[in-house]
Structures are given as C-alpha cells and as structure tokens.
Amino acid sequence: MKINGKPYRTIWPGAGGDAIEVIDQTKLPHRFETLRLSTLEQTAHAIRSMIVRGAPLIGATAAYGMAIALRENPSDEALDRAYDVLLRTRPTAVNLRWALDRMRDTVRNRPRDARAETSWREAAAICDEDVETCRRIGEFGLDLLRKVAATRPGETVNVLTHCNAGWLACVDWGTALAPVYMAHDTGLPLHVWVDETRPRNQGASLTAFELNSHGVPHTVIADNAGGYLMRSRKVDLVIVGTDRVARNGDVANKIGTYLKALAARDNDVPFYVALPSSTIDWLLESGDRIPIEERAGDEVTHISGRTRDGSIAEVEITPAGSPAANPGFDVTPSRLVTGFITERGICSADEAGLRSLFPGTGARRP
C-alpha cells in the first residue's frame, strides 16, 4: 500500500542483504518510522514488543529472523536456537510456528554453506506468497461485499472491524481489510466502523491510519459501541482477522472479538473471519486449548499519544495501587461465525468447511 504516494510493504530486505527493514508500528499513527533489524535478538524483540504484529506479519518476520540467524551461524544448533527463541516471542498466533516449521523444513537438509541463501530466499517467498494470499482473500471478500451492496442499491455498506487486520498486520493488502480496499477502489460505497481495540488501540492507531491513508470513509468508536450500532441497524457485516483457527472453526483473535460476535449473532449481522490458511491450526481440535497471551498490566493502565505540542507522551489512567489484567486474545466459538474468507474462497466455519477448501492438509504435525 502507499504512504504519501510511495508504495510500501510492512517488511522488506534491507540494503546490503544482511538485514530486514520494517515499519515501527508502535510509533503509528503519530510517526511513520522504519527500523532495521540485523540480528536474531532484534528480530525477536520486534515481535515481542509489537513493533511488528498481526499473525501473518509475525510469521514473515520470524522467517526472516531465522534467515538472519543462519547468516550468522548456519549450524543445526543455531537453527534450533533460532527456532526456539522466535517461537517463544508470542504464544497465540499460529502463523509463527507455521513459518518457523516451513523454514526449518526447507533448510534442514541443505548443506551448511547453502543455508543462509536458501533461508533468505524462503523468507522472501513467504512474504511474496502472503501478498498473493491476501490479494485473493480480498477478491473473495469483495464478492461478498458486492452481494451485500446489491441487496441495498445505492446505499453505503457499513463494515465493522476489530483490531487491525489490514496491510500492517500482513505483508501487504491485509486479511479483513483487503476486501475493504478492493471495494473502495472499485467505487463501492463503503464505510468502516473502527473499534479502537483497547488496550493497545490497534484500531484507533493502525486501522484508522490505514483507512485514512487510503481515503476509505471510517469512524473510530470505543469497543463498547459495537453492540449499540448493531442493534441500531448501522452495521451490515463484521469482518475480523484471526491469530489461530482451530480445526473445528473456533477463532482466536484480539481480545473483545468474542463480544462482537455475540452482538452480531443477537442482531442477525453476518460475522466473517478473514484468514490465510497458514492461520489454521490443524492440530487443535477446538479453540479451548489455544494459548492466550497474558500481557503486562501497564498496557491497560498507561496510554501513549500525541500531546498538543506534537510530542508523544504516556499518561497513566488508573489510580496508583489498582492492578490491571491484560489477556491479549479471546476465542470466538465457531457457532458464532458466519463464514471464513480464505485465499481459496469462502467456507463455513467448521472442519467440513475448512476441509472442503484445503483437502488433505495438515492432518498431523509435519
């Protein structure tokens, strides 16, 4: 996507070929800064501290992290260590394990002196494939938006989304937002309700930044407002991303997603989840066992933003002495999900639906 007219991905090989560059997402929407990552530790830190975030981008970054580690040391021990260090960065998004498994499988049987180049090429391939995957998700989602628009000719289609599943969460295009961009670009009248997504405000910062940059009409709302908007018939459909889908169709996504799915069901609003197949965890029977990251409480008690003079400041909103809990994700049971938008089409949110699009995939851990 373009920032000030210049096309960007969220991750790209840096000059010199021994490092990667990423957009520092902790600075958005107030500053657009890029960051060079040239060691395994820097890469792991970037994932852990959410400089990069979003399931597909976490996977892509981890892939490059492994390539960077193997450039430094192509031994089996270094390979295993990089795998472990990167896998431990964040627990919920399964794309991380998916990308690391793919990288390990690719380089494992290669001679040591070829591992650096092979892994670098594989990481680049993961990125390119992610772009193509998201483009396809966008096209299938576009069909869906067109069908909704066709039922109410001339009227604006109102989409609600939670967190950020746009191009900043992927390498380009996005998952949940790819259909939105394509619909907007084809002239379909569209408006997005953007959940701010406390505590880290990925909606108010990243999704609003994306939509603003692309000129897509949108309105930021407190996470609390979505139920009211659905009851008021102001939402035509909900589209969110996901960090891990269990085999039965249960969906882990940013904390608060489950509440929106409940409201959508209570008001007969379609609730779609957009995902690349790398987000499906074929090994997990149901969502109950998806590990939910517990992050630091200060992400709840402290908020940073832009002061009137343009500087960035952090303020504390709770009284001293009040502790905070900060679960990062919740699980939406598949019964509340209308359908999955994948790179191979749209399917029902259950094992039969997933298997219809991805037959013979991931019966067991590779």
Next chain:
Amino acid sequence: MKINGKPYRTIWPGAGGDAIEVIDQTKLPHRFETLRLSTLEQTAHAIRSMIVRGAPLIGATAAYGMAIALRENPSDEALDRAYDVLLRTRPTAVNLRWALDRMRDTVRNRPRDARAETSWREAAAICDEDVETCRRIGEFGLDLLRKVAATRPGETVNVLTHCNAGWLACVDWGTALAPVYMAHDTGLPLHVWVDETRPRNQGASLTAFELNSHGVPHTVIADNAGGYLMRSRKVDLVIVGTDRVARNGDVANKIGTYLKALAARDNDVPFYVALPSSTIDWLLESGDRIPIEERAGDEVTHISGRTRDGSIAEVEITPAGSPAANPGFDVTPSRLVTGFITERGICSADEAGLRSLFPGTGARRP
C-alpha cells in the same frame, strides 16, 4: 464513604446555605477536589460536563440546581426555566426528570416567599432518601452475594462491573457497588473485575478509585476482556447500575453494558442490575425509545491522565483526520437480565417483577 479517613457524600450544602459543594469527578482518580456551585448555570454545567454524573447523583444535583435557581428568583417563570435548563443537560438518565418533577410538584403551590426554603429542604430530602435507598439496595444485594458465596465456601466471589455505579454515582453507598462494600465489610471474600469503561474511563478512574480507597480487592481490565473472563469461569456474577429502566425491564446503561449482558447469558453468569425506583421510567413501554446521548467525538480521540512528573495531560490517540462517534449508552433487553436489585428487594426484570415491588406506581405521568 471515607476519603483519607474523612466521611464524604458526593454532594452537600455549602457554607452560607446559598450554594452546594460537589466532588469534581473529572479530576479523579488523580486529584480529589471539591467544587462550589452557586448558580443555576454552574449546576447545569456540572451535570453536562460530567463533573457530577451517575443517574442518582444527576437527579440530586438537579434538585439542588432548582433550589439554587428559586433562591435567586422564586417566580413561576424562573421555576419553569430552571426545569427546562436542567432537563436539557443530559437526555438518558430518567432520575433527572424524576427529581425535577418532584421539585416542581413540591414548590408549585407554595407561596413565592416560601419556595426557596421549601425547595432547599426537598433537595436535601432527595439526597437523604437516596442514601437510605442505596443502603437498602446494598443489603438486598448482600443477601445475593452471600448466596453465591455459600455455593463455594471459602472461595473468593468474583463480581464484574461496568462503568461506575458506586457511591460517586449516587449521594453515598452506590447502587451496584453498595452490596460489594457491605460484603467486603462483613468479611466475605470478594474481588471485583473493573471494566475501564471507554471512552470516559469511569471504571478505571472512579470505580477503581472507590475500591482502592475502601480496600476492596479489584483488577482493572479493558472492556474487551469481560467475555474472555466469563468463558474462563472467572466471573461469578455481573452487577451494573442503570440510567433508565423501561416498564418492560429493558435497561439503558453506559455503552458496552449490552455486550457484557450477552457474554453473561452465553456463559450462564447471572447478570443483575441495581437501581433505585427513581430510575424506572413507567411511561416507556420498552427500551427502544430511550433517548441515547451522543457525546463529542473527542472523548474517544483524546485521553487525559497523569504524566510521569505528576501533572495531568491530554493525549490524542487517533490519526488527525479520523472522525469518531461516541454514543454514551446502550440498551440491554430485559431477556438478558437475571434480576433487578432495588430498595424494596430483588425482582425479575419485567413489568410483573417491577409491579410486584412497586404496586400502583407511575401508571401515568404525574
């Protein structure tokens, strides 16, 4: 309740008898400041800007606002004007209309030279009655908490609440929090999950401040987290306040309440609403027609808090150019409400339940 060992109400007659004093709730939790209100305009402004808020306290403040206006000018015209100015301050809490109606009915047929004194006395009576009403709500709610505790002897009872329906929302004690204080004081082991309640953070600021001051164990959470906690069996019951209950039991309360009610139902967690009978709008058949206040978008886009050096600063969290919408309340359908905790006991959330406790009340507008 006590602040630093000194007992406070949220509103009291100021020295000299021609003004009232209130706690400035926009400064909490960072500063405890009181404010003197000596004109109708100051009183209306205090309600509008949420220096005072919470349905019962809005009613009590409006009552004193009318007394202040009549002290200045006891004419019928001044009475009508004060009624109109105060009624327009906020649309959703029906206690405002209830208090103004009661004040007007009390002074209307009194001679002009007696109106100031009569109205001042009536406002004081409204405050005293509110304290007693909340105390009774607390006792009935305490029975409920004891019953929950009895099913799991020795274990902590986990209550989730949204927004602030504590003593700061009333004159003293609170509605939803009155049972919590009483349970804590009797030694019942209890912990409160405090929804931060975006966009104005009444949970993170006011409820956390209250519980912190009183020593009640609590944890602040993002509004998004409640569904996850209920699915994880970490919530035994939800208790919230309300700004207006329609005759059929539909409940208007702070935006986001509906989402918690949906999650409670989905997880078989009891969902109670605590209210004084002045919050029942007998004139409204259902909640669909409760007016929902739309507040300024900058309450979503800007957050104020305490900086590291102790000063209070406001930061902007959205990108320039992203608009925000800010509906202040939502309506929870009565089907999602387990019961009402009132000053006359606990009843089912429907007209039959309300009439069983308040027979012959409010068949039509007085």
